[in-house]
Amino acid sequence: MERLPGFRDFYPEPLPHQDVWSADTRTYIFDAWRSVARRYCFREYDGPPLEPLELYTTKSGEEIVGQLYNFTDKGDRAVALRPEMTPTLARMVAAHARNYRKPIKWFAIPQLFRYERQQKGRLREHFQFNADIFGETDPAADAELIALLIDSLRALKLTAADFVIRLSSRDAWREFFKRGVGSAECGVEREYEFYQIIDKLAREDPAQTNSKLKALGFSLDAVNEFIAAGKPTAELDLILNNLSARGLAEFVKIDYNVIRGLAYYTGVVFEAFDKKGEFRAIAGGGRYDNLVKIISGGKVDLPGLGFGMGDVVLTELLKARGLLPPLNAHLHAFCLIEDEALRPASLKLIHDLREAGLTVDYSFVPTKPDKQFKRALELNAAFTVKLERTSTGEFALKVKNLKTREERVVDTARAAAFLLADK
Amino acid sequence: MERLPGFRDFYPEPLPHQDVWSADTRTYIFDAWRSVARRYCFREYDGPPLEPLELYTTKSGEEIVGQLYNFTDKGDRAVALRPEMTPTLARMVAAHARNYRKPIKWFAIPQLFRYERQQKGRLREHFQFNADIFGETDPAADAELIALLIDSLRALKLTAADFVIRLSSRDAWREFFKRGVGSAECGVEREYEFYQIIDKLAREDPAQTNSKLKALGFSLDAVNEFIAAGKPTAELDLILNNLSARGLAEFVKIDYNVIRGLAYYTGVVFEAFDKKGEFRAIAGGGRYDNLVKIISGGKVDLPGLGFGMGDVVLTELLKARGLLPPLNAHLHAFCLIEDEALRPASLKLIHDLREAGLTVDYSFVPTKPDKQFKRALELNAAFTVKLERTSTGEFALKVKNLKTREERVVDTARAAAFLLADK
Numbered sequence: 001m002e003r004l005p006g007f008r009d010f011y012p013e014p015l016p017h018q019d020v021w022s023a024d025t026r027t028y029i030f031d032a033w034r035s036v037a038r039r040y041c042f043r044e045y046d047g048p049p050l051e052p053l054e055l056y057t058t059k060s061g062e063e064i065v066g067q068l069y070n071f072t073d074k075g076d077r078a079v080a081l082r083p084e085m086t087p088t089l090a091r092m093v094a095a096h097a098r099n100y101r102k103p104i105k106w107f108a109i110p111q112l113f114r115y116e117r118q119q120k121g122r123l124r125e126h127f128q129f130n131a132d133i134f135g136e137t138d139p140a141a142d143a144e145l146i147a148l149l150i151d152s153l154r155a156l157k158l159t160a161a162d163f164v165i166r167l168s169s170r171d172a173w174r175e176f177f178k179r180g181v182g183s184a185e186c187g188v189e190r191e192y193e194f195y196q197i198i199d200k201l202a203r204e205d206p207a208q209t210n211s212k213l214k215a216l217g218f219s220l221d222a223v224n225e226f227i228a229a230g231k232p233t234a235e236l237d238l239i240l241n242n243l244s245a246r247g248l249a250e251f252v253k254i255d256y257n258v259i260r261g262l263a264y265y266t267g268v269v270f271e272a273f274d275k276k277g278e279f280r281a282i283a284g285g286g287r288y289d290n291l292v293k294i295i296s297g298g299k300v301d302l303p304g305l306g307f308g309m310g311d312v313v314l315t316e317l318l319k320a321r322g323l324l325p326p327l328n329a330h331l332h333a334f335c336l337i338e339d340e341a342l343r344p345a346s347l348k349l350i351h352d353l354r355e356a357g358l359t360v361d362y363s364f365v366p367t368k369p370d371k372q373f374k375r376a377l378e379l380n381a382a383f384t385v386k387l388e389r390t391s392t393g394e395f396a397l398k399v400k401n402l403k404t405r406e407e408r409v410v411d412t413a414r415a416a417a418f419l420l421a422d423k
Numbered sequence: 424m425e426r427l428p429g430f431r432d433f434y435p436e437p438l439p440h441q442d443v444w445s446a447d448t449r450t451y452i453f454d455a456w457r458s459v460a461r462r463y464c465f466r467e468y469d470g471p472p473l474e475p476l477e478l479y480t481t482k483s484g485e486e487i488v489g490q491l492y493n494f495t496d497k498g499d500r501a502v503a504l505r506p507e508m509t510p511t512l513a514r515m516v517a518a519h520a521r522n523y524r525k526p527i528k529w530f531a532i533p534q535l536f537r538y539e540r541q542q543k544g545r546l547r548e549h550f551q552f553n554a555d556i557f558g559e560t561d562p563a564a565d566a567e568l569i570a571l572l573i574d575s576l577r578a579l580k581l582t583a584a585d586f587v588i589r590l591s592s593r594d595a596w597r598e599f600f601k602r603g604v605g606s607a608e609c610g611v612e613r614e615y616e617f618y619q620i621i622d623k624l625a626r627e628d629p630a631q632t633n634s635k636l637k638a639l640g641f642s643l644d645a646v647n648e649f650i651a652a653g654k655p656t657a658e659l660d661l662i663l664n665n666l667s668a669r670g671l672a673e674f675v676k677i678d679y680n681v682i683r684g685l686a687y688y689t690g691v692v693f694e695a696f697d698k699k700g701e702f703r704a705i706a707g708g709g710r711y712d713n714l715v716k717i718i719s720g721g722k723v724d725l726p727g728l729g730f731g732m733g734d735v736v737l738t739e740l741l742k743a744r745g746l747l748p749p750l751n752a753h754l755h756a757f758c759l760i761e762d763e764a765l766r767p768a769s770l771k772l773i774h775d776l777r778e779a780g781l782t783v784d785y786s787f788v789p790t791k792p793d794k795q796f797k798r799a800l801e802l803n804a805a806f807t808v809k810l811e812r813t814s815t816g817e818f819a820l821k822v823k824n825l826k827t828r829e830e831r832v833v834d835t836a837r838a839a840a841f842l843l844a845d846k
Contacts, residue, residue, distance in 0.1 A: 026469070041754060049472065101798075245771055414768050
């Protein structure tokens with residue numbers, strides 16, 4: 001029996017097959033995300049992987065349904081596996097915003113799902129690090145969020161040589177757009193249509209883009225000039241200065257090619273890219289000051305901003321740059337049981353060492369000493385520990401460092417401390 | 424907009440409403456599960472939350488479909504949200520068993536889903552700690568698994584006064600059943616039917632149970648006698664001795680009332696219960712030596728055993744016993760910015776402290792000093808840190824311990840070390 005196409009199995013390393021993913025790499029990445037988010041005082045939350053379909057159509061319109069895992073449940077509800085976390089988060093924040101002091105800084109690592117018929121062979125699920133701030137309109141919040149994004153990537157040993165955050169602004173584009181509004185072709189209601197054209201700039205044929213722009217009263221030349229000038233807005237200047245003060249200037253640049261596809265962004269938007277341009281965007285985000293209001297049906301009005309970073313492109317990038325550490329099994333100690341009469345005492349020793357926080361393994365059944373030793377090496381044990389009976393009938397504990405091959409007799413009561421200290 | 428019935432929102436503490444769950448409690452429990460599993464040298468894996476429906480019907484028959492979140496995807500595949508992890512695990516192990524040395528010791532913390540129409544108000548998802556061992560028939564593996572279960576609960580500060588593992592055996596019941604086989608009423612093919620009756624013993628009317636048993640040629644009296652005697656099999660004796668050697672004897676007892684509902688168990692079975700009998704089972708598991716063979720269509724034959732422990736009953740139990748620690752925000756330091764001219768230098772300080780692993784927060788925008796200090800207290804900061812300009816134009820860093828209210832001037836370069844040491 002096979003898993004569904006587009007889904008992943010995560011196995012412990014060393015990986016048995018190229019077709020599967022590493023559970024250890026996933027843990028390594030999740031741990032980095034969590035630890036940086038916590039240092040930034042973001043608190044973790046989570047919501048249901050299954051939500052009412054309406055949560056997504058309210059925000060993005062009916063056309064999104066074609067990309068969802070949606071179905072009717074046994075209670076006749078239209079439901080969908082979550083394709084992104086922001087609507088769930090906006091729903092949660094709207095429900096209890098008044099119980100939390102602002103600014104609210106939250107993160108989550110949800111698994112997200114998209115069913116796109118045309119993309120055979122592409123993944124239909126991924127994990128995404130989501131970090132969001134609510135209740136602060138000042139660009140200082142945007143800078144904090146971008147600094148978190150940068151440090152999340154730095155925690156995985158990526159440097160300014162590997163990635164850059166391209167910083168842009170819907171406000172800057174709105175100013176540009178307004179210049180054209182009022183012409184015969186362009187009413188203010190066509191703003192999002194204009195952003196969609198900009199979003200496809202790099203991917204679409206210039207002639208086609210130009211004719212689309214002309215239909216709205218703009219020219220490709222004017223657009224290209226605006227991008228080339230890349231003049232930061234006052235808000236972007238504040239963000240750049242804030243990031244410079246932190247020592248993070250080299251990780252960001254203004255790039256008005258970035259505008260983000262989603263309808264709900266309102267202000268600063270940004271994307272993280274690998275510098276060699278080999279991969280799709282590593283992460284993306286921005287301000288969505290109206291979303292909570294929309295999701296709450298007008299009841300709660302709270303500015304918000306956030307980013308999402310998926311595990312798939314990031315894992316590919318880390319692999320390509322040789323930044324995934326070896327994540328095979330590793331033990332503090334493997335307990336050798338060479339005399340079966342000492343198995344009960346050995347089990348007690350193993351239990352005591354584990355109780356003290358050490359990772360310890362052993363052979364379940366009587367096994368030849370050389371096979372036990374081989375197993376200790378396979379599992380990358382730092383030490384072997386072995387109980388022996390002395391001539392006076394007492395237990396002696398022999399501890400062997402598998403790197404130096406040095407062997408010592410250690411007091412059983414002090415074994416855990418010895419193994420932890422001499423690691 | 425509301426979440427779906429039976430699903431949970433997880434919020435950071437302090438919780439805003441009794442209707443939501445604590446993301447911090449969830450993290451506390453997951454961390455305990457992971458850390459004990461790793462000390463026991465279990466490796467983490469994961470699989471898809473969505474699987475082919477067939478994966479569940481193969482093992483449990485068509486009747487399970489009534490309890491599933493199943494639907495037809497846009498590619499016309501019959502699929503289901505996973506109701507349990509074992510079939511996925513058996514599929515994964517069967518696919519790559521030869522690439523891993525035995526015994527295989529793996530764990531996962533999947534979210535599982537059940538749609539049961541009749542149980543309005545009950546949860547339709549939960550998280551479950553799953554630990555499994557493959558490739559070892561010796562009861563030493565059963566003992567290792569049960570020890571892990573005990574230590575997972577002990578890591579959450581539950582004691583022998585709080586819970587007990589009820590240990591039973593399908594082998595013991597099979598022996599009992601065989602005595603009746605050959606009578607007019609009972610053929611060997613009715614074994615599982617017999618187990619189903621035993622599984623419902625405590626919940627069903629004795630008269631009804633008795634008539635069901637009689638239809639198979641057994642009497643309730645004989646069954647009750649067998650349970651009351653509670654004579655351990657040779658295998659159970661080995662397990663009890665093994666657990667005694669580890670110092671865990673007080674956490675287990677033989678109880679043949681336990682037989683487990685699922686069809687696939689073959690040998691030792693067990694359940695963890697709170698001692699006051701206030702809650703449903705905390706965990707359950709056992710041997711399933713034929714499952715990998717069934718799932719792999721006969722291609723791979725590998726003995727297996729495992730347990731599952733859900734987060735819902737466990738959280739209720741920990742709450743009832745007062746064993747959930749306060750999990751509110753807590754910071755190493757809150758940075759006070761009282762002179763806006765020092766904001767850039769303060770941002771650098773904050774960044775350096777976070778880089779050193781400290782949890783640090785601050786006010787995004789100019790804020791009155793007393794309000795900043797109040798915020799530091801609200802966030803349970805251990806220290807406030809504050810840059811000041813000295814008369815010679817240098818920076819001075821003032822560090823205040825919020826418990827002792829003692830204030831000191833600390834060298835900026837040594838701030839992180841000072842805060843970590845004096846926590």
